[in-house]
Amino acid sequence: MSTSAESARRVLVVEDDPHLAAGVLENLRAEGYEVAHLADGQAALEWLQSERCALIVLDVMLPGLDGFALCHTLRDQGNNTPVLFLTARGDPADRVRGLEAGGDDYLAKPFHLKEFLLRVRAILKRWDWYRSASASAATAQLTFGGNEVDFRAFRARAWNGEAQELTEKEAMILKVLAEHAGEIVSREDLLERVWGYDVYPSTRTVDNFILRLRKRFERDPANPRHFLTVWGVGYRFLVEGEP
Amino acid sequence: MKAARVFQLTALALVVISAATVGWWLYDAHTYAVEKMQAARALYAGQARAAEALLAAGVPETRVHELLPDITVAQGHAALSAQADGELRAEHARRHRQYAWEGGFFLLALAACIAVIARALRAEARVLEEQDDFLALVSHQFKTPLASLQLSLETMALRPLEPEQARVLIERMLADLARMELMVTQILESVRLERGRVDLRSEPVELAGAVARVLAALAERVQGQRITLESDVAPGLYVRADPLALDVIVRNILENALAAVAAVGGGSVAVSARARDGEIELTVRDSGVGFRPADGARLFEKFTRLHPGRGSSAYGTGLGLYIVRRLMQLAEGRVTAESSGVGQGARFVLTWPAAAVPGT
Numbered sequence: 379m380s381t382s383a384e385s386a387r388r389v390l391v392v393e394d395d396p397h398l399a400a401g402v403l404e405n406l407r408a409e410g411y412e413v414a415h416l417a418d419g420q421a422a423l424e425w426l427q428s429e430r431c432a433l434i435v436l437d438v439m440l441p442g443l444d445g446f447a448l449c450h451t452l453r454d455q456g457n458n459t460p461v462l463f464l465t466a467r468g469d470p471a472d473r474v475r476g477l478e479a480g481g482d483d484y485l486a487k488p489f490h491l492k493e494f495l496l497r498v499r500a501i502l503k504r505w506d507w508y509r510s511a512s513a514s515a516a517t518a519q520l521t522f523g524g525n526e527v528d529f530r531a532f533r534a535r536a537w538n539g540e541a542q543e544l545t546e547k548e549a550m551i552l553k554v555l556a557e558h559a560g561e562i563v564s565r566e567d568l569l570e571r572v573w574g575y576d577v578y579p580s581t582r583t584v585d586n587f588i589l590r591l592r593k594r595f596e597r598d599p600a601n602p603r604h605f606l607t608v609w610g611v612g613y614r615f616l617v618e619g620e621p
Numbered sequence: 622m623k624a625a626r627v628f629q630l631t632a633l634a635l636v637v638i639s640a641a642t643v644g645w646w647l648y649d650a651h652t653y654a655v656e657k658m659q660a661a662r663a664l665y666a667g668q669a670r671a672a673e674a675l676l677a678a679g680v681p682e683t684r685v686h687e688l689l690p691d692i693t694v695a696q697g698h699a700a701l702s703a704q705a706d707g708e709l710r711a712e713h714a715r716r717h718r719q720y721a722w723e724g725g726f727f728l729l730a731l732a733a734c735i736a737v738i739a740r741a742l743r744a745e746a747r748v749l750e751e752q753d754d755f756l757a758l759v760s761h762q763f764k765t766p767l768a769s770l771q772l773s774l775e776t777m778a779l780r781p782l783e784p785e786q787a788r789v790l791i792e793r794m795l796a797d798l799a800r801m802e803l804m805v806t807q808i809l810e811s812v813r814l815e816r817g818r819v820d821l822r823s824e825p826v827e828l829a830g831a832v833a834r835v836l837a838a839l840a841e842r843v844q845g846q847r848i849t850l851e852s853d854v855a856p857g858l859y860v861r862a863d864p865l866a867l868d869v870i871v872r873n874i875l876e877n878a879l880a881a882v883a884a885v886g887g888g889s890v891a892v893s894a895r896a897r898d899g900e901i902e903l904t905v906r907d908s909g910v911g912f913r914p915a916d917g918a919r920l921f922e923k924f925t926r927l928h929p930g931r932g933s934s935a936y937g938t939g940l941g942l943y944i945v946r947r948l949m950q951l952a953e954g955r956v957t958a959e960s961s962g963v964g965q966g967a968r969f970v971l972t973w974p975a976a977a978v979p980g981t
Contacts, residue, residue, distance in 0.1 A: 488767045491779060
């Protein structure tokens with residue numbers, strides 16, 4: 379089991395092609411990351427049961443358990459480690475499938491080294507922000523309208539006593555909104571902070587996540603008091619709730 | 622391709638219309654025959670009534686019979702004679718037989734045409750689908766070495782490298798290029814095999830020579846790797862095969878074994894041969910990654926990837942074992958694969974008909 383300090387800079391590369399894996403590992407090492415490498419999905423799943431890392435660079439076409447299935451399984455197990463998919467299949471349908479499987483970003487082979495490193499950095503930066511923003515006891519918790527959110531555990535207890543498991547994106551959106559409570563946050567800002575530059579094609583994605591948060595935490599999701607829409611701009615989060 | 626498909630579909634439509642026309646003609650001819658029979662019977666019924674009127678008018682029966690020979694008269698009643706009735710029925714039956722034979726023949730011929738065209742269309746659709754799958758798989762297979770090549774080049778461009786690091790990258794790039802070259806060769810070989818565009822010779826070839834040639838070519842490859850490559854193929858074992866195809870078979874089966882061994886960090890590959898019941902068996906054992914026993918047959922399908930290293934390693938293309946199976950089939954031989962499970966190594970057995978030793 380690795381310490382959290384070690385795992386904070388450790389990247390797991392799951393790639394079955396030895397040459398490509400070697401190239402990726404060498405470049406990640408050169409950038410100062412610790413690296414681990416596994417060549418098949420099942421081995422990676424087993425490894426992740428006892429080890430932690432800051433990011434998984436995951437090939438889609440793996441023998442045995444493929445990348446999408448591995449990512450799905452991890453998310454079902456409550457493992458929110460960010461995933462960057464690396465695959466030879468770069469069409470939009472596969473891209474959407476990867477993101478729906480719980481991936482954070484998607485890069486089609488062959489890719490540019492600088493772009494790959496940029497994306498790795500962007501994902502880790504988002505997570506560094508999330509971790510540091512949830513580091514202290516005060517910032518790790520959020521209480522509003524009878525709801526209690528634990529950002530570090532990705533768990534919440536809703537106003538009706540129901541336990542909620544938050545996805546990483548839901549937790550991140552909530553974190554961004556809570557940091558700017560009372561202020562208007564645009565959809566574009568939310569996309570930039572939570573997903574990064576060009577991963578999702580549409581700001582509609584943000585709307586869908588806000589709907590999910592309302593369902594979890596609003597007493598009447600159709601008439602929200604905490605997650606307010608500012609038409610044409612974005613959203614405003616109110617801790618106390620709209621009177 | 623598109624014009625040919627339009628032509629096929631047009632031909633199919635014409636044949637279907639022709640079949641429908643023949644069907645209509647049959648119905649029409651049957652209706653005509655029935656109507657003609659009914660008209661003849663109505664005519665005879667009229668003649669019978671006329672005969673009865675003549676009899677009632679006092680005309681003698683013999684005279685009536687002369688005037689109306691198809692009508693029989695008995696005790697003041699007239700009816701169609703048995704002979705005329707028989708002729709009428711026979712004519713009706715003859716017409717029906719004629720329509721049935723002619724119509725049946727045309728319908729059968731048209732149905733055969735429809736079946737042939739439909740079968741061709743289905744086969745063409747299947748070929749197109751297979752081509753699409755093949756292209757998708759081929760492009761996927763190419764993208765990985767291409768990505769590795771690009772990564773190595775960009776690493777060299779981006780980072781200051783020690784001479785040793787540069788050498789490693791250059792060797793990796795050369796291996797990626799070799800992999801792509803092998804892929805092109807194997808794709809072309811598999812396409813030629815698939816389309817039957819191969820003209821293989823069938824002559825006695827000494828197995829030991831083919832194995833030695835391939836081993837010599839692979840020896841350099843295994844240098845520096847923790848792989849032992851052993852051969853125990855005695856001279857004098859002749860198989861009936863094409864010499865070039867035999868080299869391809871042995872090369873591909875050994876490439877596969879090396880990839881399987883490399884995937885577990887090293888091990889052994891052993892080649893042996895023996896004569897048995899008029900056949901020659903070449904056995905390749907490896908201590909590599911192995912496979913689940915149930916996956917033995919799938920290994921020989923195109924682009925099958927069961928485990929890391931097998932079919933996806935630095936030298937694997939996913940086509941090697943497929944080519945082996947096709948070439949073995951063409952040589953009237955066979956190939957089988959066995960493994961006790963993942964991590965348990967594998968055993969491939971190639972069997973050819975034995976050939977007489979030349980000069981004996």
